[in-house]
Amino acid sequence: MNLLNATTRYYLFLALLLFAVGSVGLYHGINWALRTEVSEQLADRRRELLAKAQANELAPVSQLATLLDISRTPRPLGFRDTILLDRIENEWVPHRQLTFPMVVRGEGPVWVSLRKSLVEADDLLGVVLSVMLGVLALLLAGMVALNRWLAGRLWAPFRHTLAALRRYDLQQHRPLALPTPAVAEFAELNQALNTLSQRLVGDYEQLREFTANAAHETQTPLAIMQAQLEQLLQVPALAEDPAAAPLVADLYGATLRLSRLHQALSLLSKIENRQFPDAQPVRLDQLLAEKVTQFEPLFEARELRYGLNMNGGPVAVRMHPGLADSLLQNLLQNAVKHNVRGGEVTLYLSAAELKISNTGPAVDGDPARFFERFRKHNAASESPGLGLSIVQQICEYYGFGLEYQLGEAGTRHILRVSFAAAAVSPAAARGAAARASY
Amino acid sequence: MKILLVEDEAALRGALAGSLRQAGYVVEEVARFAEAHEKIALHQYDCVLLDLTLPDGAGLDLLRALKANRSAAGVLIITARDALQDKITGFDLGADDYLIKPFHLSELNARVRAIIRRRQFNGQQQIPFRELLVLPNLAEVHVRGELLSLTKKEYDLLLYFLANPGRILTKEAIAEHLIGDAVDAADSFDFIYTHLKNLRKKLQEKGVENYIRTMYGVGYKLSHE
Structure with a gap:
């Protein structure tokens, strides 16, 4: 139910109430006026008859009785409502009746009852109701038509604002530039939204700068820590105490982990901030072959069998070479890390997609959450769990499709990256072959 | 230098x-x-x-x-x-x-x-170390004049040690030297033990022992004596 329909409902409810009260009031008012009129007419007629009786111009009672309801016995006096049968239409009709005594010369007192039909009053109700209902129907139709028109016209700025908000993406670092419509409420709304988005963009920008600065400033101390700890390990005095050296070695290992975490986080924030503008055709087939060679010792150590299928020929995808490297690196890492001893890694690369499937322990949970940051398959793992987040961010950045599938009773994990529109033609790929070999 | x-x-x-x-x-x-x-x-x-x-x-x-x-x-x-x-x-x-x-x-x-x-x-040189002689441009290692046959990883490993004689090499540094960035995927450094074990065994077979010392909990060192 939209806002207009909601207000219309209340308007209609009120209109119905007023119309009901109005109809009753109108009916009684008109009815009262008619009865008063009828009573007055009866009273006039009485006055006329009495005047004629005074002047002795009346016909004898026997003659009068054919025209008037005359009785020689007393009757209750005054106005009364009574029902009489209308012989022509054969129905009971309400009448107003006035009874009064009259002296007819030479014949003594008689009692006369004058009557007049009230039949108009019932018809009146029908007329009132039909007029009222007719007006109500017109009002209803008018309201609906007006709302249609208003919805199309008056609310247009509101819908424009709504559409702008839906499209709004903070990561584009641009405030909303909503126009100022003529309607004051919408103008106020747009102004408030513009201010809000300006503040958001400002805050976001500040946060981005802060992150970038923090990342830069953290990098140097980390490099110093790593270098100095390595130097500390070389100090001969350290060898004299068998407990000391492993402590320093642990510290050194932790520093390395910290610096890897730092690198992963700054990479993520850089992708989010769109700081990789130079895309160029990258030969993914060459890069993948290189990476697999690099990973071979790890495959061997974990007794993993691997298959590499790149029969589709050269594959070049437009992206930043550094991000291409990160993408493959993290996908392979994931396939090795979440594998089982003696398991398998299968890689398939074509111009349309890259598919990496690996054996691994069954995992439960929502596949969509595997891409969350700091999501760990194994809580005790030393890895911070950022690999798949990085993969997801890179795919999002270039508009690649990323899909996770579970096969073979939950023990085979398949990740599929589809390059879609980002892939370039094989001819362009051959041209790029010479350059994109890192 | x-x-x-x-x-x-x-x-x-x-x-x-x-x-x-x-x-x-x-x-x-x-x-x-x-x-x-x-x-x-x-x-x-x-x-x-x-x-x-x-x-x-x-x-x-x-x-x-x-x-x-x-x-x-x-x-x-x-x-x-x-x-x-x-x-x-x-x-x-x-x-x-x-x-x-x-x-x-x-x-x-x-x-x-x-x-x-x-x-x-110009690449024409030799690296002598105790009883070893390495000819980098031929990728050959000789022990007292006898040719020692090594895999590529073992040879890389030996050269890495020879570049750092007497210096303790952490397992992290060795791992990264051997596999580069892929080291992030390694939950353990098992794979360097295999290469080290084989290298030591081959050296031992040629009669040179205790060149590569294990520094407990830290790493390894190519020893001068």
């Missing part, structure tokens, strides 16, 4: 210089672009370690100056991870190698040694 170290972070510069001096090099330390520019104009170096981000100038301009002087020095670029474009430009300008911060000092030693070796002897 004279090395010019251009790095603006004092603490990092100290650690790098310390490690290089332990490895037997003469090291001159410089923090500023202007100072470095003066040094390369006046002196000859065997190798220049160049941090690309200096407060008062671009490291790449120093590289250009070196090449304009027709310097014989090898150049090792030190960059932040994200400065990929700088790395490519550096290679285009004639840099010999690059290292991404943060790096292992033992890795730095190995890279510097390789650069100087390539520059000085």
